[in-house]
Amino acid sequence: MKKAEQYVQAFKSYLQVEKHASSHTIYYYLNDVNFFLDFLQTEAIQFEQVDPGVVRVFLTQLYDRKLSRRTVSRKISSLRAFYKFLEREDVVSANPFLRLVQPKAPAYVPSFLYEQELDKLFDASDLDSPLGQRDQAILESLYGTGMRVSECAGMTLDDIDMSIGTVLVRGKGRKERYIPFGSFMEKAIRTYVEDGRRRLLEKSQENTDKLFLNSRGKPITERGIRLILNKLVEQSAVHMHLHPHKLRHTFATHMLNEGADLRAVQELLGHEHLSSTQIYTHVTKDRLRTIYMNSHPRANRE
Structure with missing residues (x-):
């Protein structure tokens, strides 16, 4: 996974320099990407070989962990952005997360003070x-x-x-x-x-x-x-x-x-x-x- 780590670092630089993302956003993006890479290592799959079938297995594991819909949705967004970057760098030919329908998050009403x-x-x-x-x-x-x-x-x-x-x-x-x-x-x-x-x-x-x-x-x-x-x-x-x-x-x-x-x-x-x-x-x-x-x-x- 050494090559994957190099692309994660390149993705981090892309978020910092080109997207001007906040440190908070970068932290969660990289955390989600590394979480997915750990899953791939467990399944003995190279990150360039990920297809919609692999993504479905990954999602099944997320739901098995009882993660909230909001957390799952965030992970999908992070990985979609990562593979969009890889596609731009000609590392992959297609984004396997592109057409994935994100789970609808529950309605959120922010708390406030009286x-x-x-x-x-x-x-x-x-x-x-x-x-x-x-x-x-x-x-x-x-x-x-x-x-x-x-x-x-x-x-x-x-x-x-x-x-x-x-x-x-x-x-x-x-x-x-x-x-x-x-x-x-x-x-x-x-x-x-x-x-x-x-x-x-x-x-x-x-x-x-x-x-x-x-x-x-x-x-x-x-x-x-x-x-x-x-x-x-x-x-x-x-x-x-x-x-x-x-x-x-x-x-x-x-x-x-x-x-x-x-x-x-x-x-x-x-x-x-x-x-x-x-x-x-x-x-x-x-x-x-x-x-x-x-x-x-x-x-x-x-």
């Missing part, structure tokens, strides 16, 4: 300390713009334009977009930059333009932001699991529930396809009741 839960989170930080000011600015940035945690960690001082209230965000595939922000985020970032960030930077004496710093004064990582959110949950005594994407879900849900245009939210989130944004078109029961009471001619109760 305003009462958000209020508790926003009240949790100690705004007199550098770390508390930073945590508040991170929370306001994630909820105020709907940006991804990787985009938040990558922000620089120059990306923030206070004069017009916009932030330059570098998203997936190195695509850039501008997102407007409001007074709460502006106030949090001003406080942090003028006080907290300056004090944190004194610890490292490092010349960095990254906006958010860790407790040692160095650029914060995605993992660091996740740990901060977990800490805020503990401090606020809110009983929930909070991941950065949940704030992104909340941003989109609240925007749409308040009447924002779907395509405008798509642009703000940096989604390439509208279908990715449509998962947020669910409405809360309270919002549904309000719409009904305000809209139906015979809904008014006196």
